[in-house]
Amino acid sequence: xxxxxxxxxxxxxxxxxxxxxxxxxxxxxxxxxxxxxxxxxxxxxxxxxxxxxxxxxxxxxxxxxxxxxxxxxxxxxxxxxxxxxxxxxxxxxxxxxxxxxxxxxxxxxxxxxxxxxxxxxxxxxxxxxxxxxxxxxxxxxxxxxxxxxxxxxxxxxxxxxxxxxxxxxxxxxxxxxxxxxxxxxxxxxxxxxxxxxxxxxxxxxxxxxxxxxxxxxxxxxxxxxxxxxxxxxxxxxxxxxxxxxxxxxxxxxxxxxxxxxxxxxxxxxxxxxxxxxxxxxxxxxxxxxxxxxxxxxxxxxxxxxxxxxxxxxxxxxxxxxxx
Amino acid sequence: xxxxxxxxxxxxxxxxxxxxxxxxxxxxxxxxxxxxxxxxxxxxxxxxxxxxxxxxxxxxxxxxxxxxxxxxxxxxxxxxxxxxxxxxxxxxxxxxxxxxxxxxxxxxxxxxxxxxxxxxxxxxxxxxxxxxxxxxxxxxxxxxxxxxxxxxxxxxxxxxxxxxxxxxxxxxxxxxxxxxxxxxxxxxxxxxxxxxxxxxxxxxxxxxxxxxxxxxxxxxxxxxxxxxxxxxxxxxxxxxxxxxxxxxxx
Numbered sequence: 001x002x003x004x005x006x007x008x009x010x011x012x013x014x015x016x017x018x019x020x021x022x023x024x025x026x027x028x029x030x031x032x033x034x035x036x037x038x039x040x041x042x043x044x045x046x047x048x049x050x051x052x053x054x055x056x057x058x059x060x061x062x063x064x065x066x067x068x069x070x071x072x073x074x075x076x077x078x079x080x081x082x083x084x085x086x087x088x089x090x091x092x093x094x095x096x097x098x099x100x101x102x103x104x105x106x107x108x109x110x111x112x113x114x115x116x117x118x119x120x121x122x123x124x125x126x127x128x129x130x131x132x133x134x135x136x137x138x139x140x141x142x143x144x145x146x147x148x149x150x151x152x153x154x155x156x157x158x159x160x161x162x163x164x165x166x167x168x169x170x171x172x173x174x175x176x177x178x179x180x181x182x183x184x185x186x187x188x189x190x191x192x193x194x195x196x197x198x199x200x201x202x203x204x205x206x207x208x209x210x211x212x213x214x215x216x217x218x219x220x221x222x223x224x225x226x227x228x229x230x231x232x233x234x235x236x237x238x239x240x241x242x243x244x245x246x247x248x249x250x251x252x253x254x255x256x257x258x259x260x261x262x263x264x265x266x267x268x269x270x271x272x273x274x275x276x277x278x279x280x281x282x283x284x285x286x287x288x289x290x291x292x293x294x295x296x297x298x299x300x301x302x303x304x305x306x307x308x309x310x311x312x313x314x315x316x317x318x319x320x321x322x323x
Numbered sequence: 324x325x326x327x328x329x330x331x332x333x334x335x336x337x338x339x340x341x342x343x344x345x346x347x348x349x350x351x352x353x354x355x356x357x358x359x360x361x362x363x364x365x366x367x368x369x370x371x372x373x374x375x376x377x378x379x380x381x382x383x384x385x386x387x388x389x390x391x392x393x394x395x396x397x398x399x400x401x402x403x404x405x406x407x408x409x410x411x412x413x414x415x416x417x418x419x420x421x422x423x424x425x426x427x428x429x430x431x432x433x434x435x436x437x438x439x440x441x442x443x444x445x446x447x448x449x450x451x452x453x454x455x456x457x458x459x460x461x462x463x464x465x466x467x468x469x470x471x472x473x474x475x476x477x478x479x480x481x482x483x484x485x486x487x488x489x490x491x492x493x494x495x496x497x498x499x500x501x502x503x504x505x506x507x508x509x510x511x512x513x514x515x516x517x518x519x520x521x522x523x524x525x526x527x528x529x530x531x532x533x534x535x536x537x538x539x540x541x542x543x544x545x546x547x548x549x550x551x552x553x554x555x556x557x558x559x560x561x562x563x564x565x566x567x568x569x570x571x572x573x
Binding site for chain 1: 325326328329330333336337340341408409412413414416417419420421422423424
């Protein structure tokens with residue numbers, strides 16, 4: 001990891017009797033995109049709010065660009081751009097006015113119009129804030145966080161409320177911003193977003209870091225194992241094929257859909273299954289090996305009590321399970 | 324400086340995009356003055372008790388009251404609700420993550436509101452001269468000094484509201500519950516000369532009552548209203564640090 005620009009050690013924060021953050025530690029290297037994942041109420045927002053000086057930690061140590069977010073707040077605000085989850089703008093301010101205003105707070109701002117264009121707001125410059133859609137307001141908030149050319153950008157719920165096209169535009173922009181050397185801390189509950197953008201992720205649950213690493217590394221560590229979907233050239237063989245596969249030691253679970261078999265099992269499942277079918281004279285077609293995703297890892301780590309991203313393909317109605 | 328200039332211009336545009344602000348800040352004093360002068364019977368006649376043929380008319384006496392009302396209208400109805408709304412919508416919190424200091428927003432808002440007030444007062448004075456041919460103040464320096472001190476004092480009252488209110492609605496409630504009693508003590512409904520001795524004494528220590536009485540003395544009298552000027556200075560000295568201390572971003 002490059003030299004850390006954000007260091008959080010043993011962070012603790014409570015609101016009254018509620019312990020929002022119990023024990024959070026992580027580091028972010030310059031030019032990295034760090035994702036902070038976790039279910040609702042896990043302490044993600046509280047954590048990033050202490051990074052930006054909006055909240056005072058009860059315990060632990062936080063350094064951002066070597067600065068103490070409380071003591072050196074003025075300096076920090078010049079060098080860190082923040083997009084909050086719930087910060088609005090005056091209803092009648094136009095996009096261009098907001099960009100010019102926030103640019104004026106900085107000595108060497110970015111070109112607000114260029115930023116707006118990169119976020120798909122190029123034709124909305126004269127539109128008032130209240131007339132923007134939720135997604136457009138969100139993109140404007142991102143532009144305002146970046147207009148001061150920050151060294152670090154903290155983005156809370158980056159693409160919540162955006163349609164798929166807008167999300168891709170935002171992701172592309174964030175990737176470009178990172179390529180220009182900006183360090184980015186991204187709070188998200190979208191696993192596909194974290195997989196696509198983040199160099200590393202920290203998973204927070206109940207105020208604690210429960211896992212951290214690269215998205216691929218976390219996914220590989222998930223114990224769900226290999227998943228294999230296949231069809232047979234002769235649909236009539238489906239039941240017999242499923243019975244045959246269920247007998248293999250590599251297979252732990254078999255389900256049959258209307259026209260496909262779904263297998264779970266060990267990493268060497270694929271070869272064993274294809275060979276067994278071949279020996280029995282059945283030809284597997286449409287073989288689809290699914291690698292474990294960050295989402296699987298997340299579910300394993302924190303349980304499944306959160307909004308989910310859509311499955312890559314709809315699961316077929318299963319008529320039978322393991323025997 | 325660049326930030327403050329851009330912020331002030333932006334806040335001025337936003338101010339003028341609210342029709343209620345434009346009406347109450349710029350036009351209300353004139354509308355009230357002209358309306359009362361033309362529609363209330365007897366306002367343009369010399370006050371009955373006066374024996375002097377050049378005696379003051381009701382409308383002459385009402386002009387300083389309208390000026391006091393103009394100050395209170397801006398300080399209490401247009402100034403604090405902006406802060407309530409900004410706090411409610413997280414705009415203050417949003418701004419607190421930028422290098423902008425809280426004081427800059429306050430300076431910009433004061434500049435915009437005072438600018439609007441001055442424009443509104445000029446319009447009212449032009450109307451007063453053009454429509455009713457009101458007399459010029461006998462002590463213009465005292466009138467100007469009272470007006471300036473009155474503005475600072477009333478913005479301090481409004482500033483205390485602005486520092487504390489969590490929402491635009493709360494700002495309106497707090498402001499209105501100060502605004503209407505203050506208008507009463509300033510003589511908007513009962514002219515100060517018709518108030519009882521006790522009421523007039525209370526009025527002298529109420530922020531806007533002191534403004535109204537001091538303006539009236541400056542316009543028509545020859546004395547220096549030391550009590551009223553002292554009252555205004557005292558409110559200012561107490562309220563400005565209090566508002567600054569209590570100001571919250573969230």
